[in-house]
Amino acid sequence: MSTTQPPIAHQAEGADPYAWLQDRDTPEVLAYLHAENAYQQSCLAEQAPLREQLFEEIKGRILETDLSLPSPWGPYLYYTRTTVGDEYPRHYRCPRPADDSNTVDESQEQLLLDPNELAAGGFLALGAFNVSPDHKLLAYSLDTSGDEIYTLYIKDLASGCLSALPFEDCDGSMTWANDSRTLFFAQLDDTHRPWRLLRHTLGEEGAQQVFEEADGRFFLHCYRASSERQLVLLLNSKTTSEAWVLDSATPHADFQCLAPREEGHEYFPDHGQLDGQWRWFIRSNQHGINFALFQAPADQVPTREQWQVLVAHRDDIMLEGLSLNAEALSLSLREGGLPIIEVHPRGLAAYRVELPDAAYSLYVQDSLEFASPRIRLRYEALNRPAQVRQLALASGQQQVLKQTPVLGPFNADDYISQRLWATAKDGTQVPISLVQRRDTLGQPVPLYLYGYGAYGESLDPWFSHARLSLLERGVAFAIAHVRGGGELGEAWYRAGKQEHKQNSFDDFIACAEHLIAEGVTTRERLAISGGSAGGLLIGAVLNQRPELLRCAIAEVPFVDVLNTMLDPELPLTVTEYDEWGNPEEPEVYDRIKAYAPYENVKAQAYPAMLVVAGYNDSRVQYWEAAKWVARLRTRKTDDHLLLLKTEMGAGHGGMSGRYQGLRDVALEYAFVFNELGVV
Template sequence: MPANNSAHRAPIARQDQGADPYAWLQARDTPEVLAYLQAENAYQEALLADQAPLREQLFQEIKGRILETDLSLPSPWGPWLYYTRTTAGDEYPRHYRCPRPADDSNTVDQAQEQLLLDPNALANHGFLSLGTFSISQDHRLLAYSLDTTGDEVYTLYVKDLASGAITELPFEDCDGSMTWANDSQTLFFAELDDTHRPWRLMRHRLGQDGADLVFEEPDGRFFLHCYRASSERQLVLLLNSKTTSEAWVLDAETPQAEFTCLAPRVEGHEYFADHGQLDGQWRWFIRSNQDGINFALFHAPADHVPTRAQWQVLVPHSDTVMLEGLSLNATALSLSLREGGLPIIEVRPQGLAAYRVELPDAAYSLYVQDSLEFSSTRIRLRYESLNRPAQVRQLDLHTGAQHVLKQTPVLGPFEADDYVSQRLWATAGDGTQVPISLVRRRTDLDRPVPLYLYGYGAYGESLDPWFSHARLSLLERGVGFAIAHVRGGGELGEAWYRAGKQEHKQNTFDDFIACAEHLIAEGVTTADRLAISGGSAGGLLIGAVLNQRPELFRAAIAEVPFVDVLNTMLDPELPLTVTEYDEWGNPQEPDVHARIKAYAPYENVKAQAYPALLVVAGYNDSRVQYWEAAKWVARLRTRKTDDNLLLLKTEMGAGHGGMSGRYQGLRDVALEYAFVFGEMGILERGSLASS
């Protein structure tokens, strides 16, 4: 049960006059703000102090399931195998390579391996995020980037792999991307503007001072990104907003030349370019929505920059199947499709019949993890489900034969068949059928169980079912886990995404509520045993449904929650605001202002009872500023009418993704699970106290 908070006084934030009484919390680094955040952290620690033994138990049991010393599946490239190795006690994997075996196997020769990068030494026990890790085409140099604060601003480095000499490049405000040209001397990288948007592409030649400006994108809605095409023969500069894109291309052999526009931007036209071969001829492959919202695939000649009139349909648009992406090899292309809410890989070998990859589960996650070398006739797929650990499967593109190369181990007692993975469908108020992925113990199918329900629902992102070592600590204690695949995500195609954005955003919240009601009505759980969770835009989802239907839930977790959405979207000087107009709308427009204000969690906190709530923020978060969570919690403290826990934890040395390092990540999960168990009265594995 919840800890007794009578002996501890919750911090009460000062309220100023004006429309936003807690706006003063946005004054970063001021003594008053730091004191308030530290007081909230101390309060959270005090009220959850009695859970410390449970947190440690959870940490140890989760860690005990993970093979702490392990080797990644090596990737062959040229004369080398590249791979990582994790070692017990280390927060980060080390990066290695060894000579490629003559038999083309994946066998690592430790006697000849070279250590390329050790992030553990670079982190020095602080925050560390490795951005780019990119080997030059001649395999002599390593380009990598590091973020040491969590603010997603990176420092760029180049390492000579023969001598070990490291050069820090003298550039600031970098997004961390680094792309090699084929001369192995020229690097392209992106710079951030004042709103944290990649907006300039720069070109740097090793050994020379400074960098040349290659491209500048003035439209604040557009992000800039440079990448190598599958063929390794072309560089692609992609400019894209939430609704429109434009690609510029450059021969990778001539990095000093100018990029050429593949197709000028037209509002609403999204297209994504790659370069490869079709029937032995070099072609451009273009995934475009010009024929319909679910995208079609076109090809065009590559001996010159083609016009849109020269695009020829290769895979036509479908009203029922979403074309999400493609992977190119010299003699086959692999389509990433989505149909009926599930991911599908369709392979089209040149000169042979197309086929779809067959898989054993009804609900799962599947994607092309590694297309290997362009000349390869094999690719690697990553496959997992809620009750099945991730597998890396090798697929022979020509025959369709699959071979499991590696399965993520689960140490200790574990049987996938002890748990049942299901796909359910809830009915929203407007009649829409909303999918739910659910996993629970086989022995719990005939009775209500405590349930952890997760949601996101934004940007067209798909939450395909995934396996989690940590989640077994829920399942072993009789807690089920479910994902609500609400509108705003991409699970059922582009139309599903569009039905949960802009003026349709309320559908996201209605869908989540419908999923919760369905799970209760079907006897899967009860309202007093239902915990919900979401992060970032999923935190907005959690905040909104807590305001609208608080009685449905026992507890909630909101991680880096986007809850001050109206004030954030009204401030174009904040990072990423302008680029978000296509997702949420521009509240400078009166109708959009009213629409956002109607659901924004911060504005809609009411004098009502709320479930127990744990809110986690990152002080260095550049995507969702720390003050969104702090202001929301401050307002909840003064308006809610219950005595349930309301806790704010601000990670003072972390960003949007939380603390870095695998062990710290496990401790964060242990904190959240212990909070949920405390609210549910769950004492030990398989044991429930009366709630």
């Protein structure tokens, strides 16, 4: 280990002694971040061979040159291809075969976009990638710094002629009208919120403002309905939504409101067919928090009084979404913590998709063309690589079209995936997804425990090539499905937000204690990890129960939650009031201050910690991690490693290339292996 001393940030006068770290781009701040990076590199220098071994090991499992499953649309198959050595997949199309198969004709394929060429070795994130309805033009958007501000481009697919649209502060979205000449796009306000919808007609100067959302809690988003016959402008906060609709054949007409916003009413419309008739389908919580499905006539914009119940609200089943085809509607449900697809074919009895595993991830990946009699499902489990399954809507017959390959020796049955339940402080049963090598059962093993628990997001079990490097070394992997997530429906989410946020931390602690009590692991062999709002979870757990574990990883952690929520000028703050509360209200201030990781750093021993931030992150600013680490350095009473790594050229999602991402994983795994004594 390095003998280099860690950098100590100076403490300024005032209530927040490390607020000076928020002065982006100043020499003092940059010097501190670079000093922390140098310290991190020095401390982990001895792990360089292990990192390289892990990188090669993980890369060796991935089929580096591969073809995505082509999607049929109109006269073409659209697909991507990854090539060994390239950071990004290339986008292609070829003529659609006469037999309607998925067979690619490489002799006739056309390269649509090569992000490798566009990235030129730097950061690159592709936002929109939308081909016009007449298949002649490609609209796409690029972020080249990680700040999630995009430049918009139009490419003529016949001539290759490229033009950048002269619009600034774009969120990256681009939506075509059916004339293949009119584009709708959104702009960001000063707080990085999509708030203004504009319409641009190709060949004309400028753009016309279509809509402006003044309420800082609401995001604006425009999309094409499943039928392709309607455009939907959705305005939604964390608790309320409002939708405006427009016939996609008349893009210069005005959007019309489907139902005026009403505080607490969330609804999400789509357009399709019911018994051969065009209809609006509206998923709404007006009958209960788990949502019901309504239908309404589509010959004109229906009033809310015309909405008729199609699928009633159910207390024990969450209706999370729906996919529409001409011959069926497919409901995405959540029951008992698991995702379920329920298909309602036209004129036939409804059925549920049958699956082989006890805990899994499942969603509709591609509803294909509206007239298609098939949809594609993505299915995976902790021990099963992702599969794309084709579902014949009328019969329910499934066909695995593609399974993500794992190179080298791999057998899914060598690993056992389990669903466990921990008992929280208030008696609530909290689900845990666990996977480990079958031959390690019955003995305590090193364990990597992951959590998130915010915004109603569900952490369904997923497969990871990289995770095999944990499992093969006898390390178990678990997900704590704490309250604040959406795994057990809307009530589960609400029980972990606002005044109930402490439940998320209590649940995570209960999951760790259960895994220790059941002999799966020990405190000395437990690593915990989380990112963004999951980093807040990790930070709070570290303050409240630091003795419970050996080491922790916090990625782009939302740990300075109180100061961030007190600054409405920061990106996304106002929109977050519905999730965390507005600390301008005294009781909310006290509540957040009681758990905020930065405020609650104590003079106590902490586990070893690796903290990762992105300098260009617009969601969780780099200084949250920097301030937290600075305070930990002066208050913690132990000599365990405390490392801060700031990616100076990345945003919220870390480095953009696939090999860059693997090196980040290798760094974290090597850190964990060193701390847990894994060889």
